[in-house]
Amino acid sequence: MRRVVSLFLPTWSTDRVRKVDPALPPEAPLVLLGRDGRRRIVLAADTGAQAAGLRLGMPASLAQVMVPGLMIRDADPASDRRGLERLALWLHRRYAPITAPDSPDGIVLDTTGADHLHGGETLMLSDMTGRLSAAGFAVRAAVADSWGAAHALARYRAKPITVAPPGAGTDMVAALPLAALRLPVETVHGLHALGFIRIGDLLERPRAPLTLRYGVELARRLDQILGRIDEPIEPVRPSDPIMVRRAFAEPIGAAETIARTLSQLVVALCPLLEARGLGARRLDLVCHRVDTRPQAVRVGTAMPVRDPRRLTRLLCDRIETIDPGFGIEIMTLAATVTEPLLARQTASVLTEDSPPDIADLVDVLANRVGEGRLYRAAPVTSDLPERVVRRIPALTPETAASWPGRWPRPSRLLAPPEPIETVALLPDHPPVWFTWRGVRRLVRRADGPERVFGEWWRRDAELIAVRDYFRVEDQAGERFWIFQAGDGEDAATGSQGWFLHGLFG
């Protein structure tokens, strides 16, 4: 199943101008002007200018009268296009093998076989939008089964992130207005006059009369949004790719043949990497099928790798995600992201074994479950149990740091802590009994309180917040970590409610 991400950058031109020219005051509304014959008109307006009532196509003089203090720059569509291409190249390196600019204000990515590296589609989209917004670009993203559907969902739904589950895109698209179909404005107006408002109104209509009146474009766009006909994405290519390519006399389809070709491609790629002193961090395999629908596989490594055996293994692990269809004509393998990897001398110790290298296992697992899902825990200096653990990449150098082991800690931590009913003497006494998940437990033994203060340097609300932790044991010998929010006297220190936070072994 093909999955396409469409990114919509609603104020791309103005955001780009602001990025290039940091001297522009960020709060002042900005418009970009261009020529329409002899008139100067507004070609792009940022969010502030649009909120002030400026519209695209408005004469420049009128805009200046309407908004005092309006910042004005000349529009530069060629630079916008080049900028979009550079952005597409960055997204290509970071996210997906097949990426293209979708002029004038978007990017389209075929993320089939690439989202696993980012922990699934939702996480990948939020990572994309997060990074772009942090860079100062307004962005909305959608993923669907076809370019048309993703394009429409990104532009005509107000949500920053839309994920249309596989096969469910049609229902979500049907509710969108006709303008989402990427049709000429006149066609949309004509359809409105006939009473068609939403895409869903058109889906069940006979095609012949519509085609007779509006041409084949309407039917083509409808089929594209439903994913019935293919819409190839012409991907951007880096200027100097490290790439090997193999074309077949006869289309191939069997998994064994693909695996064999893969290992040949990897063996051909490694000398190219070696000649430049590089190791691969991301490998893109693109299989061009006879029906022109490319199938892409992307694998990542935690450290630069140039070992043909390891790279072949990583790629062969993902062969099952390639759908050969009627056969594959061309296979290309490119090292999209590379890092320097030079020969280095290893210290040889004769007396003891060096610790086994597990980098290859980490790569295999990270490509299966996603890099974010494979981690080590690292200690954080904090008093709050929720904050003492930080996730770090699995191959981070060892630090031998650990948590202070003065107090026993539970082996399972509930997130969030669950409220319990208790009867307890206040303050500073453990409960006599408590009820958790409908079971009442008598407390036989208890240790505590261990007082934890809020971290006032993080949030104002924690300035005087307090928790009193107790380790309690019930009559059956089960041990729990419970706390009271507050010190039991001052209402400002917490809600005085009791919570169960962890289970001891």
Place this chain on the structure above:
Amino acid sequence: MPDTRTPPALDALRARIARIESGGGHGRSMLPFGIAEVDRRLPGGGLALGALHEVAGGGSDATHGSAAALFAAGIAARTVGRVLWCITRPDLFAPALAQAGLPPDRVIYVEAGDERAVLACSEAGLRHGGLGAVVTEVARLPMTASRRLQLSAEKTATIGIALRRWRRPAEASDFGQPTAAMTRWRVSMLPSARLPVPGVGRHRWRIELIRCRAGESADFELEACDASGRLAVPADLVDRPGAQGRSRAAS
């Protein structure tokens, strides 16, 4: 008094069968608990390396697996090398593992989406051979899956621990189904050691060896893992009259 030693011919036969079973792989070695009472019950005097072992919590701990997780952490802590911990629910609290002898540098967590992915990840980990132990938190462990894990472990010296953990206590009846694991353990919590002052003493477990290939089932009452992952025999048990003869003989 009948002679309890096995005839040498039988021992040789057992060794030959073990060699055939391991498929001519590495010579199997053991990871002893360091407690004579437990090690005596295990064939070979300890937990077999390069094998799969099953652990589950008893009672309501079947759903949380908090004691079972510490028991597994204690075993993993005494192996050499990194430990792969495959989970579906991220509720494991790493400081507790550090207190059971597994410092954060040694544990790599894999948060796979579902149980199939968890089993596939732990199989890859067992097959790799560079790890000390692989802990797999699963609810269902069908015969085929456990056989695959066992066969992957046999090729290496990595110890595989299937930490069985169910969503509901009723599903724990699944624990009776046969699997290819070498041993099967159940860890339940007991009231902690009595202290002269109010408070909770060293945690104590009832550890049941429910099934053991080429061995008999047994149950023990032991104290929970210390900072190096070792269990201990409770002091009041050591002092009971029956044990006195042994301790005197040892001194």
